[in-house]
Amino acid sequence: MLENLVAWLTGNLSPSARIWTALAPAILACVYFLGGLLVFCIRVAFKGVPRDEETLKRGNAGFVGYFLRHYFFWIIQPLWAVILRSGLPANALSMLSGLLGISSGVAVAAGRFALGGWLFLAAGILDVMDGRIARTRKEANPAGAALDSVLDRYVDSAMLMGLAWYYRDTWVLLPALGALLGSSLVPYVRAKGEGLGVNVRDGAMQRLERVLFLGAGTALSPILEAVFWPEEKHPMHWMAVVGLVFVAIMSNLTAISRFRNLVKALAPKRQEARSEKAIVGLNAAAGAIATVADFAVVLALVEWMGLLPAWATVLGALLGAVVNYSINRVLTFRxxxxxxxxxxxxxxxxxxxxxxxxxxxxxxxxxxxxxxxxxxxxxxxxxxxxxxxxxxxxxxxxxxxxxxxxxxxxxxxx
Structure with a gap:
């Protein structure tokens, strides 16, 4: 028993042990959450959805909608009640969430993906709790909100930095850095908008989604590796890679969408004869037609008239510019x-x-x-x-x- 504990702490695990370190917490979580989902659906059928007011204020998301969010906060009510009765201050929960989150980054950097993933998920759950505890006790204040927000950035950054360190010699380093950039920009654009009086909380990849996809993919990835690549000394952890790439793409798309909406809300209103999509479409079509005309002229001058390709390219580019300008002036922008x-x-x-x-x-x-x-x-x-x-x-x-x-x-x- 002591040898197994030492092996677990040092990471010297057999393939079967790697599976169970990832699967045991997952089995317990599945039993609790899937069983709770069944009870929740029965309750909804008779009494309706128990609405969480804070969830409604935050707005809907693309991947985890209102129903699942209401279910999540309903299923963690027992844990929330225990923490509330314990008397622990909200700032203590924020600090504990930060410590667990930073630890998750250290764990994945060392290749302990199951441990790091579960620590990251636990940090995310505690992050949900702290603000609610403070508001329930009427202890919410700007200092606590600032502490919570800054620690969230440290938690996200620590996890992604740990993944970047683990994948530093592979192509996965690029999506890890992309996810780090997107995860920082999503809350920054929201905070900048709030400072300018604009509410920009939309987007499919908000923090709950980032924690869920990144944490679950990382925590469960050793199962796949132990089954298919048990002897690999530095496994790729493909489930974690998929979650990381997905978070990298969607978090940056969310940041860009929020940034676009923020600029659109702050920019002076323009009266345009057509929608922005129509303008983009016509402008792109003008570019495509000009390119075709450019190429046709080059081909004709070189093949039929024997002109040097360099001079033909110059004349073709000039014609393409005239065509592009004319179409945009007359049709696109009128x-x-x-x-x-x-x-x-x-x-x-x-x-x-x-x-x-x-x-x-x-x-x-x-x-x-x-x-x-x-x-x-x-x-x-x-x-x-x-x-x-x-x-x-x-x-x-x-x-x-x-x-x-x-x-x-x-x-x-x-």
């Missing part, structure tokens, strides 16, 4: 401003866009493990949405920003 100034601005945007695309591809080719074709598309997409589209809409084809419009808006001297 501009009536002076053509000369618009063409100059269009040339500035196109020239800088070319430099940004070339520079971005050059930087990505410094990493030979990344295919240059994938890098090309990544750079093109980023430059288009971050530079080309906004500047064409707000700088090139924005009639209200033209010199003629500004002269008309300027008060005349008496």
């Amino acid at each position: 501009s009536t401003a002076a053509v000369g100034r618009q063409m100059m601005r269009y040339a500035v945007v196109s020239g800088t866009s070319a430099l940004l695309n070339a520079g971005g591809v050059a930087l990505l080719t410094l990493h030979p493990q990344l295919a240059y074709t994938l890098g090309w598309w990544l750079v093109r997409g980023v430059v288009y949405f971050a530079w080309n589209l906004p500047l064409q809409r707000d700088y090139v084809f924005n009639d209200t920003n033209s010199s003629d419009a500004l002269m008309e808006q300027r008060p005349h001297a008496a």
Whole structure:
């Protein structure tokens, strides 16, 4: 018995022991939560859903909806009642959650994924408890809220830093860093919005979802590894990898969505003849048509007229620019401003866009493990949405920003 305890503490586990260290807590949790779900559904059928007011205030989420959230807070009521009666202060729960969360990062960095995953899940449950305990006892205050928020960032960062350290020599390091970035930006954008008077709590990957997918995937991953790769000294823990990649993608999409909604709510209102989706679609179509025209001209000049490819490329690019400008002016933005100034601005945007695309591809080719074709598309997409589209809409084809419009808006001297 003592040898098994020492082996568990040191991590020197057999394949079967690795399975049971991950599976035993999972079995207990499944028995409790799945049995509780059955009782909860029976209760809902007779008495309706027991609504949790704080859940309603936080808004719905894409992956864990209202029903599951209400169920979760209903099923942990016994634990919540024990903690409430114990008299432990809410700040103590916050600190304990922080300690467990940081410990989870240390555990996964050492390859103890089952231990780290369960510690991370326990930290998440305690994080749910502390604020509710403080509000129930009417002890909630800004200092406690600040402590809880900062410790949450440390917990998330510790877990993801531990995973990044474990996967430091593999491609999984990239999604680990991406998840770290997204998990930091999601609450930051919300806090920035609240500071500016805008409520941005939407998004599919909020903290409950991050804790659930990352914690469960990490805690249960040793089972798969012990079954299929029992002799692997540094297993990949594929369930953890899937959860990590999913959190990395969805947390950044959530942050981008919140950021977009925040900027949209704060930006001056514009009167546009069509929706933003229509503008993006027409603008992209104009780019595609211009590219086809560019290529057709190059092909014709080289194959039929015998022109050098370099000169044909120049002429093709000029024609493509004219086609793109014309379609955007007439159809996409329906501009009536002076053509000369618009063409100059269009040339500035196109020239800088070319430099940004070339520079971005050059930087990505410094990493030979990344295919240059994938890098090309990544750079093109980023430059288009971050530079080309906004500047064409707000700088090139924005009639209200033209010199003629500004002269008309300027008060005349008496």
